[in-house]
Amino acid sequence: MKIKRAKHSGFCFGVQNAIDKTEEAIRNNDRRTIYTCGQLIHNKGVTDSLHDRGVDIIDDISQAKNDDIVIVRSHGEPKEFYDKAKKLGVHLIDATCVFVSKIHDIVYEAYKSNRTIVIVGSKEHQEVKATNGWCNYSAHIIEGVSDANNLLKNIEFKDGDIPLIVCQTTIRRELLDEILNIFKKNEIEFEVKNTICNATRFRQESCKNLAEQVDAMIVIGDQNSSNSRKLFEIAEKNCKNAYFVQGISDLALQDFGNYNNIGITAGASTPEVTIKEVISRMNEEINKIEEQEEEMSMADFMEEIDKSLRLPRTGDIITGTIHEVRDDVIIVNMGVKKDGILPKSEVALEEGQELKDLFHEGDEIEAKVMKSDDGDGGILLSKKKLEMNExxxxxxxxxxxxxxxxxxxxxxxxxxxxxxxxxxxxxxxxxxxxxxxxxxxxxxxxxxxxxxxxxxxxxxxxxxxxxxxxxxxxKRKQVAEIWENLNIGDVVEGKVMRFTDYGAFVDIGGVDGLLHISEISWGKLKHPQEVLSLGDIINVKILDLNEQKGKISLGLKQTTPEPWSLVGTKYNVGDIVEGKVVQIKEYGAFVELEAGLDGLVHISEIANKRVENVADEMTIGKVIKAKIMDIDSERKRISLSMKALLGEEDEESADEDKPEIQQTESEVAKASEAKEVEEPKANEEPHEEEVAEEPKEAEKTEE
CATH class of the missing domain: 2.40.50.140 (Nucleic acid-binding proteins)
Structure with a gap:
């Protein structure tokens, strides 16, 4: 048995840098409180060790106080984190990975240029959250192909706006390529910055190459580590025996005795000491197994010798070779020092039959031991007793x-x-x-x-x-019968059994199907529990079946009308509707009329005045009323107007404002100067004429 370690495994540069900076902070600490905001790295063993040495974890920078030390984790933090830290007087030690910092710079520059930003990665990963914070959380986050398709269905890029695509440093290159192909198929022009860390790529390629060569593959890493989970996916795909462990305590070492070659790799946040401990303990176990195998081989040899000397006991069923067939007895060689004696009386014979009619020398025979000594030095056997034991x-x-x-x-x-x-x-x-x-x-x-x-x-x-x-x-037969009766397009009843971040699993009569989050509602959801609860009985449509893999894809939104099918019946030009602001752009705000159906209030249709910034008038989540001004069914666009619902008084006021809007900048400046001459400022003394008039007013009052 051999153990092989992947060429690239364990701490990456960014993680090692974060650990080194934290160690230095502990050594140089002058009694100030040291925190990390969230886990420094995704490894519980490391964070527990740091806690024992005085480095605690806070969930938000606002929990730190003036002059506290906060170490920025390797996954990075959003821009607002640094702004808050400065206001609080917190001393930051920035351990953000240099490759992650590079992504922040790229995104920030794109944001300042008003470009559309797409991040390929996990919405819940700290690195992605931090990167999104450098573009004021305006990025579109894509976790997979379905997200990419949904994004391109629901967004329209402005002329000249070439979306910038960046990615989480630890994703698989194959995932990025799949998503880029979606953009290409939809003929969307884009710019991509491949920000996958080379160390991540090397680690994943090394894992794949080793997994293809070994009988079993062990991935060491924390369950919360994204890159460790991806390594396990690769190992599982390329080796039929893959194990994901956090340390030696998770390994059942006795299970590895049948493997000739074992591969080991580790995530970027796995300490070297943990990797070496696993390898060391496995080597010890291998030595034990080999010693036991040697002992067993010797034991088997001795057992064979012992068998030849040991006589069968009463009741044993033996197999032997017929040595001689006589008229009244059969002599059986059983491989022991005594022969077996099978009397004619212990064989079931039909009338007129003799032993020689049924048995011949060299035949193999099975019988039951009646006595270990028949009195003449033989072992008494019986065929009847054996046959009775049918x-x-x-x-x-x-x-x-x-x-x-x-x-x-x-x-x-x-x-x-x-x-x-x-x-x-x-x-x-x-x-x-x-x-x-x-x-x-x-x-x-x-x-x-x-x-x-x-x-x-x-x-x-x-x-x-x-x-x-x-x-x-x-149960397997029942499941097979269920599969036979399932068809794509069927609407079936199911029960919500459990949730994941990407959807819900629904029992449809004995088998579970996946109801992906994108197939639950025509609108956008952050989590399935916004719509569903455990135990809910729902009708779902079967979208896809893969019996070989045991996978069923379900849809819930397909059981309700597609939102645009309501246009023309529920929604018509001239209708006054109510909706929630879900997206703000330079040119206006998108309002959700119902799940999956949005309308646009153009900046010119928000108010009876000139609106310079949509965000000054609208906020995400605000519920507004508007009038439907136009419906473009072919392009699936609804134009809304808030201005059309304003009163006549506001309209007159708006008409008065129109000349001001048409004024040139020089005219506005002149008007402002004239206004300043005519109206004294609050802190200036009044003119003499105004002072002189005051007594007259007083006299009138007295009269």
Missing amino acids: NWKELNEALENKTNINVKLVRAVNRGVIAEYKEVSGFIPMSLLSDRYVEKADEFIGKNVDVKVIKIDNRRNRAVFSRKQVLLDE
Whole structure:
């Protein structure tokens, strides 16, 4: 058995840099409090060690106080993080990976140029969240091909706006290529910055190459580490025996005894000491296994010698070779120091038959030991007794053919149940009594059930049965029948069983299907629980079936009308509608009328005045009323106007404002200067004429 380590594994440059800076901060600390905002790296062992040395974790920079030390994690932070830290007087030690910082610079420059920004990566990964924070959270985040398709369906790029595509440093290159192909197929011009870290690419290629060469592949990393999970996906794809562990405690070392070559790799946040510990312990286990194999080989050799000396005992069933057939007895060579004696009286013969009619020298024969010494130095055998034990033959046939037999459960014993098959008793372990956990066997006693024969010891007349295997086979048949009756396009009833960030799993009568988040609603969702709850009974449409992989794709939104189908019936030009602002652009705001149906309030249709900045008038989430001014069904566009709902008084005011809008800059400046001459400022003294008039007013009052 050999252990091979991937050429590129363990800490990357960025992670090592973050650890080094933290170690330095601990050494040079002058009693100030040290924090990391979130996990410094995705490795619980490392963060626990830092905690023991005085480095605590905060969730937000606002939890730090003036003069505290906060270490910026290798995944980076958004721009607002640094702004808040400066206001709070927090001392920052920036351990952001240089490759991540480079992405921040690229995104920030693109944002200042008002470009559309697309980030390929996981929405929940800190690196992606931080990068999005450098463009005021305006980026479109794509996790996979479906996200890319949805984005291109729901967005229209302005003329001259060439979207910039960047990516999370730890994603697979194949994922980036798949998404770029979507943009190309839709004839979208784009600029891509391949920001995948070379170290990540080398690590993934090294993992793939090694996984193809070994019998088992071990990936060491934290479950929260994105790059470690991707390594496991690669290992699992290229090696049929893949294991994802956090450390040596997660490995069942005895399971690796059958592998000749074992590969090991580790995520970018896995310490070297953890990798070496796993390799060291596995080497120790390999040495033990090899020693045991040597001992077993010697033991097997000694066992063969012992067998030749050891005589079979009464009740044993033996197999031997016929040495001689006489009129009244058969001599059997059993490979021991005594011969077997099979009398004619112990063989079932038909009338007129002789032993020589049925048996011949050199034939193999099976018999049961009646006595280990017949008094003349031989071992007394019986064929009749063996044939009477036909039940055991039936059990052997059931074992060989994997057929079911029916048994009665008669009594509970330690760790299982005794089951009777005709005259034979067998054992069912508690773990094989049901396909669910069984604490006590009392509920089963007295029942007749079908079982599988999974083990037989003919010498000791012992048998082991399994009811669990029968139940699992039945379930598999039921599932197969369900698959036969499923068709793409069918609408079926299902129950929501569990959630993931990317969708919900729905039981549709015995099999689970995936209801992807993009197929739940015509609108955009951040999580399936915005619409669904565990246990909900819903009608879903079957979108795709892959019986070979056991995967079913479901859709919920397809069971309701597509939003644009309502246009012309529910929505018409002139209607006054209410909706929520969901997106703000330079040229206006998009308003969601209902899930999947948006309208645009152009900047010129927001108010009866000149609007310079849409964000000054509108906020995300604000509910507004507007009038439908135009519907372009071919291009699927609805034009809305808030201005059209304003009163006549506002319209008159707007008409008065129009000349001002048409003024040139010089005219506006002159008007402003004139206004300043005519109207004194609040802190200036009034003119003499105004002072002189004051007594007159006073006199009038007295009169």
